[in-house]
Amino acid sequence: MSSAVSRFPLPMRDGVAPSYLYLPEGQWPDLITFLLARFPDVAEASWRQRMARNEVVDGDGKVLAPHSPFKRGLRIFYYRELEAETPIPFQEQILYLDQHLVVVDKPHFLPVIPTGRFLHQTLLVRLRKALGEVDLVPIHRLDRETAGVVIFSRNAASRGVYQSMFQKRVVGKEYEALAPRLEGVSFPFTYRSRMVEGDKFFVMKEEQGEPNSETLIDVIEQxxxxxxxxxxxxxxxxxxxxxxxxxxxxxxLNDAFYPVALPCKQDDVSQPLQLLARAVSFIDPLSGDWREFRSRRSLQA
Incomplete structure (x- = not known):
């Protein structure tokens, strides 16, 4: 499936689609003054170099310069860049591909989408680069620390019907986890609790009240x-x-957030979280066929 026709005025570059933003309310003497205020971690020289390469444009593809006037509501496009990015030494596997979907077996440590210090070392950018398709979009997510099945849409026309399956919770999800033995219970059993945002922005916690989360737990082997x-x-x-x-x-096993959030391990990939999205299953909303996609990975202590 070709992505020769792009909805962006800049082409995909090395698997990276251009980013964009709408210029907000405010007064700035020119565009580069705004960009330096909006992105304080990006050096002025970097913006000037991008503009000299014609890599900052408006929605019509008109090249913007440092002295271009600031116009509220103008949509500008540019490429996000990172000075350095540590390679993630694990590879994804494509499990299935048709005109609508790409199903991928994600390794541990690989983010699904660009975020923070990850850009090229993300599943989305790797797939866009490998397949040459700027219009790939994940229709659900996994944490960076979790491995397993992730489904991408490659067709904008059918994307909504697949996304709606996840919104309506008609998709079956099966996970595996390696953890200490739980004694004194009969399997399978259902655990329910009320989950809310924790004291730190990246963690959750439980509190008293009506449950809003539910998991069926079974044991495969000791x-x-x-x-x-x-x-x-x-x-x-x-x-x-x-x-x-x-x-x-x-x-x-190897959970760095729960029960206690440990210091960030940065680029240490020696102890992957032993959590795997083993399978995703659903009735295909277009064909009516039963679909089940299973990870080929395994968990090891």
């Missing part, structure tokens, strides 16, 4: 002091599986 669990989240709260197992006293 591995000494550990067990391999099968998890079916019936809701989709952030970090839900990690929070639930931690609350049961069996935090997932």
């Amino acid at each position: 591995r000494g002091v550990l067990a391999l669990y099968r998890l079916y989240p019936h809701t989709g709260r952030q970090h839900q599986l990690r929070v639930h197992l931690s609350a049961l006293g069996i935090p997932i």
Whole structure:
């Protein structure tokens, strides 16, 4: 499927689609003064170099210069750049591909979309580069630390019907986790709790009140002091599986957030979180066929 026709006035470059923003309310003498205020971590020389390469344009493709006037509401396009990015030494695998979908087996540590210090080392940019398609969009997400099945839309015309499946929660999701053995319970069982944002912006916590999260928990096999669990989240709260197992006293192996948020490990990839999105299943909204996509990865202590 070709992406020769782009909705962007700048082409995809090395798998990276251009970013854009609308100029807000305010008064700035020229465009570069605004850009330096909006992006204080980007040096003035960097913006001037991009503009000299004709890589900052408006929605019609008109090249913008440092002295271009600031106009509220103008949409400008540019390429996001990082001075240095550490390679992530794990590779994704394409499990399935048709005219509508690309299904991928994501490795641990690879973010799904560009964020923070990750740009080229993200699943989206890697796939756009490999397939040459600027219009790829993930229709659901996995945490950077979690491996397993992720589904992308490659067709804007059918994207909405696939996205609506996840919004309506008619998609089956099966996970596996390696964690300490849980004694004194009968499997399978359902765990429910009320989850809210934690004291730190990147973590969640439980509190008293009506449950808003639910997970069916089963055990696949015992591995000494550990067990391999099968998890079916019936809701989709952030970090839900990690929070639930931690609350049961069996935090997932190598979890750096729960029960206690540890210092950031930066580029250390030696201890992956032992959580895997094993399978995604649904009735295809276009063909009516049953679809099930399963990860080929395994969890190891």
